Amino acid sequence: MDAAIDLIAERGVRGFSLAEASRRLGVTVAAPYRHFADRDELLAAVAVRAIEAFGESLAAETRDTGQPAPRLAAMARGYVRFAAEQRPLFSVLYAAGLDKGRYPELQAAYERVDDMFDSCVAELCAGDPVMATALGDAVQATAHGYASLLLDGAYGDGPEAIGSAAEQAASAVTALIAGRSALRERRVAPSPQ
Amino acid sequence: MDAAIDLIAERGVRGFSLAEASRRLGVTVAAPYRHFADRDELLAAVAVRAIEAFGESLAAETRDTGQPAPRLAAMARGYVRFAAEQRPLFSVLYAAGLDKGRYPELQAAYERVDDMFDSCVAELCAGDPVMATALGDAVQATAHGYASLLLDGAYGDGPEAIGSAAEQAASAVTALIAGRSALRERRVAPSPQ
């Protein structure tokens, strides 16, 4: 699995092959089949490790922030950072084309991350579950968008691009949350002037 | 190129091959090489067509909306719709792994789409170009995030998932814009109560 991650780091998920990974380990191509039924099963195992690291990374990023809004902003920041700093792991999660139905353990791991967003959002939208899932989706989409475009090179390369994208994602989430409540108040009490 | 698009629709960009496309057209694998230097050059040609369709789609979506904020929301809606309804074209744009440096024509086409966002944002942030590019990035990231997660199956399949994601993207952008100005006012005149 370590060799797989190294290989993915160099060539991307699409460039990964059991054959090449075996070669790097100095074993023959037949060896991995003692441990994994096929190529996808190895990738799925990497994905499970990846999503656990992802969850821990998000948790670490939010540990020091108590209020829900800043915590959501921190999650977005952590999301983007993880994507960039653990690029091979992130790409296995979202660019490997794994059939999630085939790997229930993986699906469960995804849901644990979703829950981190949802539980954070729930504090903000107590009593309005529809609004809550909508806001959770919006935060996740914002973070995911910045992360994807960053990995695509849209913001350039290098550490300053990472930091900038992460901060922009965080402040976009802050603005998003502020906007939701501003719009809600405006609807309740129109034209506050 | 049409055969390529059909094939990408069925198997995704990664499953596309010149050989299979040739087979479907009833020609041999050697034939395409009269028209394209290699596989990537064909994909790049498809990408140019794709990004032009993308631009037109965004333009059509915003045609009836005059104010900048609703127009940005409409662009996000159009972005998500296009990704879902023209999935093969969208995936060539963002999942083909094309080296943009190799295809200046393609790079120029990308920039024309970026400009659509930027010019729209410029009206909203007149006199603050830093803020403008930040907001443009945020809108694009939001739309891209919803689009990516939608194509990934995060919101389920079927037309209702598309519509819902598109509307959520639009309202997230609306909230984002409202939040920016709300936060700015709060900074200028703290605690309005």
Added chain:
DNA sequence: GTCTATACCCGGATAGAC
């Protein structure tokens, strides 16, 4: 757990004839 050996399929790409 790993090896050797092998079967099999696929793709990219080119030369030279028509």
Added chain:
DNA sequence: GTCTATCCGGGTATAGAC
């Protein structure tokens, strides 16, 4: 513009020995 023929490389996966 297409064909035939061919070369080359790569990957997946299995059987059977050690």
